[in-house]
Amino acid sequence: xxxxxxxxxxxxxxxxxxxxxxxxxxxxxxxxxxxxxxxxxxxxxxxxxxxxxxxxxxxxxxxxxxxxxxxxxxxxxxxxxxxxxxxxxxxxxxxxxxxxxxxxxxxxxxxxxxxxxxxxxxxxxxxxxxxxxxxxxxxxxxxxxxxxxxxxxxxxxxxxxxxxxxxxxxxxxxxxxxxxxxxxxxxxxxxxxxxxxxxxxxxxxxxxxxxxxxxxxxxxxxxxxxxxxxxxxxxxxxxxxxxxxxxxxxxxxxxxxxxxxxxxxxxxxxxxxxxxxxxxxxxxxxxxxxxxxxxxxxxxxxxxxxxxxxxxxxxxxxxxxxx
Amino acid sequence: xxxxxxxxxxxxxxxxxxxxxxxxxxxxxxxxxxxxxxxxxxxxxxxxxxxxxxxxxxxxxxxxxxxxxxxxxxxxxxxxxxxxxxxxxxxxxxxxxxxxxxxxxxxxxxxxxxxxxxxxxxxxxxxxxxxxxxxxxxxxxxxxxxxxxxxxxxxxxxxxxxxxxxxxxxxxxxxxxxxxxxxxxxxxxxxxxxxxxxxxxxxxxxxxxxxxxxxx
Numbered sequence: 001x002x003x004x005x006x007x008x009x010x011x012x013x014x015x016x017x018x019x020x021x022x023x024x025x026x027x028x029x030x031x032x033x034x035x036x037x038x039x040x041x042x043x044x045x046x047x048x049x050x051x052x053x054x055x056x057x058x059x060x061x062x063x064x065x066x067x068x069x070x071x072x073x074x075x076x077x078x079x080x081x082x083x084x085x086x087x088x089x090x091x092x093x094x095x096x097x098x099x100x101x102x103x104x105x106x107x108x109x110x111x112x113x114x115x116x117x118x119x120x121x122x123x124x125x126x127x128x129x130x131x132x133x134x135x136x137x138x139x140x141x142x143x144x145x146x147x148x149x150x151x152x153x154x155x156x157x158x159x160x161x162x163x164x165x166x167x168x169x170x171x172x173x174x175x176x177x178x179x180x181x182x183x184x185x186x187x188x189x190x191x192x193x194x195x196x197x198x199x200x201x202x203x204x205x206x207x208x209x210x211x212x213x214x215x216x217x218x219x220x221x222x223x224x225x226x227x228x229x230x231x232x233x234x235x236x237x238x239x240x241x242x243x244x245x246x247x248x249x250x251x252x253x254x255x256x257x258x259x260x261x262x263x264x265x266x267x268x269x270x271x272x273x274x275x276x277x278x279x280x281x282x283x284x285x286x287x288x289x290x291x292x293x294x295x296x297x298x299x300x301x302x303x304x305x306x307x308x309x310x311x312x313x314x315x316x317x318x319x320x321x322x323x
Numbered sequence: 324x325x326x327x328x329x330x331x332x333x334x335x336x337x338x339x340x341x342x343x344x345x346x347x348x349x350x351x352x353x354x355x356x357x358x359x360x361x362x363x364x365x366x367x368x369x370x371x372x373x374x375x376x377x378x379x380x381x382x383x384x385x386x387x388x389x390x391x392x393x394x395x396x397x398x399x400x401x402x403x404x405x406x407x408x409x410x411x412x413x414x415x416x417x418x419x420x421x422x423x424x425x426x427x428x429x430x431x432x433x434x435x436x437x438x439x440x441x442x443x444x445x446x447x448x449x450x451x452x453x454x455x456x457x458x459x460x461x462x463x464x465x466x467x468x469x470x471x472x473x474x475x476x477x478x479x480x481x482x483x484x485x486x487x488x489x490x491x492x493x494x495x496x497x498x499x500x501x502x503x504x505x506x507x508x509x510x511x512x513x514x515x516x517x518x519x520x521x522x523x524x525x526x527x528x529x530x531x532x533x534x535x536x537x538x539x
Binding site: 078080081082084085089093095096146148191192193194264265280282283284285290292293295296297 | 358359360362363420421423432435436437438489490491492493494495496
């Protein structure tokens with residue numbers, strides 16, 4: 001037969017993680033124990049402000065997290081849906097591929113460079129990022145540009161906390177973000193058809209908005225790799241691709257930064273990309289969406305239901321032009 | 324080989340095998356393994372199988388000639404009808420679950436989104452082919468005209484591939500595979516068409532001498 005149906009097994013064996021590198025259950029448990037020992041010794045994960053992480057059965061719990069009044073009351077999507085249906089093109093373009101390909105993604109050590117138009121630029125390690133501000137749980141609606149949506153209990157703190165620390169200057173009109181990119185750990189990325197590393201950006205007032213979250217976890221635990229470990233942005237009133245994952249660089253600048261999907265197809269993805277049922281994507285009507293776990297589509301709300309909090313940021317702007 | 328091809332059991336086997344993809348989806352459905360977005364998953368799977376059956380249908384003629392197995396023609400109609408069957412299911416899911424039987428909204432989508440426009444065109448073109456797939460219709464239309472009509476499958480196959488290309492956001496690996504298959508199968512037809520034209524005696528002066536009875 002001429003055509004081979006694409007399946008999860010289509011990756012050549014050369015690209016598959018060697019079996020020797022797989023963590024066996026036993027090895028994994030010892031690994032966890034070792035991590036626990038390291039935890040006690042170095043205090044690598046000893047969080048300030050009463051927050052600490054406990055490794056449990058391969059999933060690390062975050063404690064000392066407070067509930068936030070910004071949370072929606074809507075039904076939270078299933079953990080399985082949120083962790084097996086992902087767009088993380090560095091780990092494959094199939095929805096289930098990131099979960100499979102990112103299992104061994106190395107997130108320690110991790111550093112993020114904060115630079116550009118700021119009085120206090122610097123390099124932060126993950127430990128510092130984790131304890132920069134009190135952790136809150138925020139249940140947000142998350143709307144993908146592909147017309148599906150989920151409700152996720154994120155854990156994190158306002159992005160503004162990090163920004164304030166860097167003391168951006170008056171010239172800082174925009175914040176640019178960059179994702180981690182390592183072709184060795186992400187061999188399948190070259191098939192994605194996107195230029196990497198993935199870059200995103202926000203206007204300064206958007207970045208300072210209290211809803212803009214720097215997320216380090218979800219469902220009470222640290223972020224799984226496919227969801228953007230070790231930390232990511234969550235901008236709930238914009239399409240999901242604005243919420244950049246696995247951040248390694250944050251830069252303050254005067255000019256509007258380039259964004260990956262805009263570079264790939266500028267007529268389809270604008271810089272703002274606010275959720276807007278009245279501006280259709282050439283390939284998807286944005287009037288409705290399918291909430292994962294539901295059979296039929298539901299109406300999409302302006303700014304993904306956050307209009308009362310964020311609409312003022314765009315007062316006087318033609319949102320058809322600045323899509 | 325030839326006797327195996329003409330056996331009624333082989334035909335029954337191909338029929339059952341062609342239902343396999345649908346059975347597999349139903350089985351996965353019972354096991355709740357249709358991913359986090361089952362509607363999208365099912366739609367994409369059915370679209371894939373439509374393309375695969377279109378390609379299998381297009382394989383029949385070259386396979387008959389290259390393998391010298393003219394009996395393979397017995398399967399062409401069935402494979403073509405299965406392409407139509409999976410196309411119908413693919414379209415129905417879109418119509419029911421994306422638009423909930425709202426014809427106006429569905430047609431809006433068809434008109435507004437070019438990938439749906441081209442996919443819909445390919446689907447609609449299959450309808451007359453399915454209707455006229457019976458022996459009665461071949462007789463009624465006459466072999467020549469019937470064949471002409473059924474060459475519309477070339478357009479459907481191209482439309483299907485374009486539909487897939489325009490749907491994907493950036494990773495064109497999979498649509499490219501279908502494009503290569505359809506491209507090769509159509510190229511074969513172009514080559515054969517030219518070859519046959521070369522083989523045919525020239526209809527001009529020389530042809531007259533060679534065949535005194537002339538064409539009728």
